[in-house]
Amino acid sequence: MTKLTVVANIIANKDSIDFVKAELIKLIEVTRAEAGCISYDLHQDNENPAHFVFYENWQSREHLQAHLANSHIANYVAATEGQVELFTINEMTHIA
Amino acid sequence: MTKLTVVANIIANKDSIDFVKAELIKLIEVTRAEAGCISYDLHQDNENPAHFVFYENWQSREHLQAHLANSHIANYVAATEGQVELFTINEMTHIA
Numbered sequence: 001m002t003k004l005t006v007v008a009n010i011i012a013n014k015d016s017i018d019f020v021k022a023e024l025i026k027l028i029e030v031t032r033a034e035a036g037c038i039s040y041d042l043h044q045d046n047e048n049p050a051h052f053v054f055y056e057n058w059q060s061r062e063h064l065q066a067h068l069a070n071s072h073i074a075n076y077v078a079a080t081e082g083q084v085e086l087f088t089i090n091e092m093t094h095i096a
Numbered sequence: 097m098t099k100l101t102v103v104a105n106i107i108a109n110k111d112s113i114d115f116v117k118a119e120l121i122k123l124i125e126v127t128r129a130e131a132g133c134i135s136y137d138l139h140q141d142n143e144n145p146a147h148f149v150f151y152e153n154w155q156s157r158e159h160l161q162a163h164l165a166n167s168h169i170a171n172y173v174a175a176t177e178g179q180v181e182l183f184t185i186n187e188m189t190h191i192a
Contacts, residue, residue, distance in 0.1 A: 005139050007103070007149055021191075028192050043101050043188035053103055053188060055151050092139035092149060095117075096124050 001060035003038070005092040008054040016083035017050050023079050024052055030072050036063025050085070061091070097156035099134070101188040104150040112179035113146050119175050120148055126168050132159025146181070157187070 012020035024042055031040045038057035045051035058064045067073065108116035120138055127136045134153035141147035154160045163169065 004142075005151075007139070007151070025192065042191040043103070044191055046100075046187045046189060051186070052191075053186070055101075055103070090147070090149070091142045093142060095138040095140055095148075096121065 001062075003094060004058045004061050004064055005094050006054070006056040006058065006064060007090045007092060008056065009086065009088045009090075010052040010054075010084060011048075011086040012050045012052070012080075013083050013085050014050055016080070020080050020083055021052065023076050024054075027072060027076055031067060034063070034067055034070070036060060037067065057094070064091070097158075099190060100154045100157050100160055101190050102150070102152040102154065102160060103186045103188060104152065105182065105184045105186075106148040106150075106180060107144075107182040108146045108148070108176075109179050109181055110146055112176070116176050116179055117148065119172050120150075123168060123172055127163060130159070130163050130166070132156060133163070153190070160187070 010020065010024065021044065028040060028042060031037055036059035038059060039055070041055045043053045043055065045053070056064075058067070106116065106120065117140065124136060124138060127133055132155040134155060135151070137151045139149045139151065141149070152160075154163070
């Protein structure tokens with residue numbers, strides 16, 4: 001298995017920052033308990049509080065895909081529909 | 097002191113990827129040895145190899161500022177001048 005790093009950027013709509021933040025926080029403990037999750041850390045930008053970043057490390061891409069297919073991600077997507085301006089996921093390789 | 101997380105995005109020019117990567121790698125050990133550096137990890141995007149991300153944790157913003165003022169950063173900037181398409185730094189707060 002090849003370790004995978006994920007950098008996910010989420011920008012909430014300006015009037016939904018607190019709601020989206022609460023929904024993102026709900027993902028943390030349940031995701032850390034998932035198979036293959038090495039780390040899953042949420043951050044908020046100091047200049048733009050609408051901007052959140054998850055920094056994630058997974059034991060493999062298959063573990064990430066299982067995570068993305070889980071019901072708590074579907075619940076998050078349904079709950080925040082129309083309240084997120086931008087959502088990107090970058091799959092990356094840790095160099096050092 | 098308040099801990100600070102930094103997400104730095106670097107996109108190299110298409111014909112300078114290997115050169116910029118080597119210059120970024122040079123920063124790792126010297127930065128980890130700096131005062132206040134908790135972690136300093138370099139990643140390369142799996143879909144766009146020109147895209148690099150440093151995920152960094154610092155004991156305080158003052159430690160980050162001292163890092164950015166150091167000669168090895170100035171040397172990196174001088175060495176890669178004209179070879180980097182995009183460079184952004186986001187200062188963030190770790191939520192959990």
